[in-house]
Amino acid sequence: MSVSAPTRTVRIASRKSQLALVQTYWVQGELQKHFPDITFEVQTMSTQGDKILDVALAKIGDKGLFTKELEVGMLNGDSDIAVHSLKDLPTRLPEGLMLGCVSEREDPADALVVHEKHKDKQLETLPAGAIIGTSSLRRLAQLRHHYPHLEFKDIRGNLNTRLQKLDDGEYDAIILAVAGLTRLNMSDRIHQVIPSEISLHAVGQGALGIECREGDDDILEIIKVLEHTPTAQRCYAERAFLRELEGGCQVPIGVNTAINGDQLTLTGMVASLDGKRLIKDTVTGNTTDAEELGIQLAHKLKDQGAQEILNEIFAEIQRS
């Protein structure tokens, strides 16, 4: 007589947006392939960031706007893991939770998506006064720095909503992450991949982060099968840089990372909102010292005036 082991269930929490679901179902599918005897169950929920759509993101701050509800679920024991776009996951996590896995990154660059009437244009050749939709201060500050002839207007909503607003003529062009468009099979909308010399991407952009409870060792062992070491090393360096600057995802801080053999190169920048001041520098070191490199770069930028820029921005956001 065969006795079948009781089936184990791992509950995966996810936001309900189309992008979040595509990412979560990918994680579910991959884990299922590795562990056919475990049941992986997806639980969806709305986060504060999904509900507040009429306020500029910069004003509500970043204290886990897209992650809090998922984290409460794990702490309550309602779910076991949560799948996030890593760039939406704050660099300091609530007590009792940890970043358990970083999976392979898509292209972390930003993309220009244009209205049909500008299909022969690039950022450089868009007419003066063209309205660019973005809710990211990082994209705004860097593009203002390089293209002072452009105007910027906040845009919110999920990817489809944003593309619809563009097509309806509310904007001449919008900036989106290459990764999001690619994952939703909409890479045909990418008109120009913005080079890193023009716009450094957000910390963690293009990677998925799987969060779990600290000390949940069997869960950690399960999710670690999806870890991609080079992506994890790059993202740990990027996150340490952001953490050391005390910046959330809603400040004009951008990065770029590359790995060559055992060397990791991290470039980072802090810019003022008007784009007039932009401080940028690079550090290189061993991949095994990823977090120290992030901290080192943060101090390098602070020595060049980054803290003053950030303080001004925090004050400005508070006032507006």
Ligand SMILES: NCc1[nH]cc(CCC(=O)O)c1CC(=O)O
């Ligand atoms: N803040 C929203 C968000 N979070 C993750 C992505 C895209 C996918 C990614 O960067 O991993 C986006 C949309 C965007 O920036 O265009």
